[in-house]
Amino acid sequence: MSYTLIGSLRSPFVRTCRLLMLQHGLDFHFRVLNFVDDEKDAAALAKETPINKVPVLVDGEQKVFDSRVIVSYLAKKHAWPELSIDDENRISVIYSCMDASVILFLMRHDKYDMQRSGFFLSRQRARIVSNIEYLSPWIEALDPRNPKHWNYPTMSLFSYIFWAEKRELLVVGEYPVLERFMNRFAQAPGVRETTF
Numbered sequence: 001m002s003y004t005l006i007g008s009l010r011s012p013f014v015r016t017c018r019l020l021m022l023q024h025g026l027d028f029h030f031r032v033l034n035f036v037d038d039e040k041d042a043a044a045l046a047k048e049t050p051i052n053k054v055p056v057l058v059d060g061e062q063k064v065f066d067s068r069v070i071v072s073y074l075a076k077k078h079a080w081p082e083l084s085i086d087d088e089n090r091i092s093v094i095y096s097c098m099d100a101s102v103i104l105f106l107m108r109h110d111k112y113d114m115q116r117s118g119f120f121l122s123r124q125r126a127r128i129v130s131n132i133e134y135l136s137p138w139i140e141a142l143d144p145r146n147p148k149h150w151n152y153p154t155m156s157l158f159s160y161i162f163w164a165e166k167r168e169l170l171v172v173g174e175y176p177v178l179e180r181f182m183n184r185f186a187q188a189p190g191v192r193e194t195t196f
């Protein structure tokens with residue numbers, strides 16, 4: 001039986017799951033819910049998950065919340081290779097960028113004063129900068145000709161940078177290491193099919 005993945009077209013968490021599922025040839029229906037701009041979709045999402053975030057995976061009677069749990073669920077079920085602890089750390093660091101940026105995006109969407117100085121906003125922004133600095137040596141060493149380098153951490157990094165730039169949360173030109181990465185991996189498998 002095929003899976004259903006519930007998500008928005010733009011979410012980097014959702015795109016990461018799609019890229020991995022495509023890479024592994026899993027049969028799935030992508031149920032698009034544009035919960036940010038569409039009230040009906042927002043109500044439909046709230047019915048699917050008490051967390052009210054995308055993605056959600058539906059596998060028959062089983063629902064799975066949270067992209068990282070979805071990936072570990074699929075990895076166990078389909079015997080995907082185990083991730084190293086260094087890769088797990090990188091994923092945590094990339095996810096921390098995504099979480100901080102989603103907070104900034106939703107605050108801006110709701111017209112919060114984004115110029116306001118203070119502990120909370122400055123920590124979100126500083127977190128993104130220190131995370132990118134931490135990842136930089138690893139990013140520079142990634143080679144798109146090596147199929148092993150197109151994996152969970154690199155797919156989430158690609159999805160994050162693409163989304164953050166589109167949403168004007170990150171100026172990629174200010175981070176040459178990220179710009180080079182996006183150019184190198186622009187033709188990676190699944191990128192075209194999942195572009196918005």
Ligand SMILES: N[C@@H](CCC(=O)N[C@@H](CS)C(=O)NCC(=O)O)C(=O)O
Nearest residue numbers: 011012013053054055066067068102
């Ligand atoms: N830890 C969650 C985060 C998911 C998440 O933050 N998704 C965003 C979209 S990019 C969302 O649904 N946000 C809605 C909200 O924060 O209310 C995961 O990995 O799935």
